[in-house]
Amino acid sequence: MDSAPQGARRAMVEQQLRELIDTLEVGAALPTERTLAERWGVARMTIREALMTLTREGRLLATRGKGTFVQPPPIALRVRLGSFAAELDRAHLNPTTTTLDRRRDPEPPADARQHLRLRAGAGAAYIERLRLGDGQPLALERAWFPMRFARPLLSGEPPESTFEWMAEQGITPDAGEESVSAGAPHPDEARLLSIPATSTVIRLIRRSTRAGRPVEFSQAVLPASRYELWFPLSTTD
CATH class of the missing domain: 1.10.10.10 (Winged helix-like DNA-binding domain superfamily/Winged helix DNA-binding domain)
Structure with missing residues (x-):
């Protein structure tokens, strides 16, 4: 050769x-x-x-x-409104969730506050979760919801899937937008995802609505080496 x-x-x-x-x-x-x-x-x-x-x-x-x-082959993750657990099921990985934090957040980030149209001084329901597939950390998720419907989310057993919880409450998102960027993980993100601090992560920010009203603002951090993102496309007039 x-x-x-x-x-x-x-x-x-x-x-x-x-x-x-x-x-x-x-x-x-x-x-x-x-x-x-x-x-x-x-x-x-x-x-x-x-x-x-x-x-x-x-x-x-x-x-x-x-x-x-x-390393395992990359997970083909569809960027769309839907359940993350369902995507792991589709990839033949056993999805589990560890809830890290769940509370009323009196001071949501500015982007979350703007999307959720929160009044001055109004808080939001906040949940932070580590998503695993076959026991391996695959995503760190943080999400904020308007308190007007999300109070039940803060008590009782935390849901495995917030998307399925929203469906049960009759507030399934029907529209939204998602932005994608890449960068280095913060130290706590690297620790929770069990990746080197020098790794690259994908950051997804989702703004979901139902009938034009905001229902969720979420951030997800994914180890870039584990994913292949794909986006369903269509043409419109």
Whole structure:
């Protein structure tokens, strides 16, 4: 393989790495750079560059001093109004929820206050949850709701799905908008999601309405390496 151009060598190594990953279990360690370089007859730098590419794609996780490990395939997450738990079910992951905080928030963020059309001094129902799939942290969610209908959310057993809870209350969102951005996690986000502080996270902000009235403002933080976002598109006149 050494006689091939550098770009072609790297592409061939990337393909061989993908084929190798497909034969290994999630969490399995890859052979060392030296071993792979000798096996495929290329320079260690070519192996390193290919490993970095697959790490950026989320197929591998490199841990300093321990090695490089196979990651689960990315979750195809539809960005739409709906239940996060239902999306995990569709990906054949067992969804569970850990409620971290649930209370009346007397001072919601300015964006939440504006969307929910809160009067001066009015608070909002707030819930913070860690969403897991097969026991692995997959999303940190924070959501605010108008107190006029969300008081029951703050007592009793917390719901596994706020979307399903809203459906039970007859306030299922019928419209909204969602913005997507990427960046570094805050220290508490990295800790809760069990990801390195140097990781990239996806931030989703949703503003939901029903019959033109605001019903929810939510923020979700997702480990970027675990997701492939897709957006249903349609044409309108």
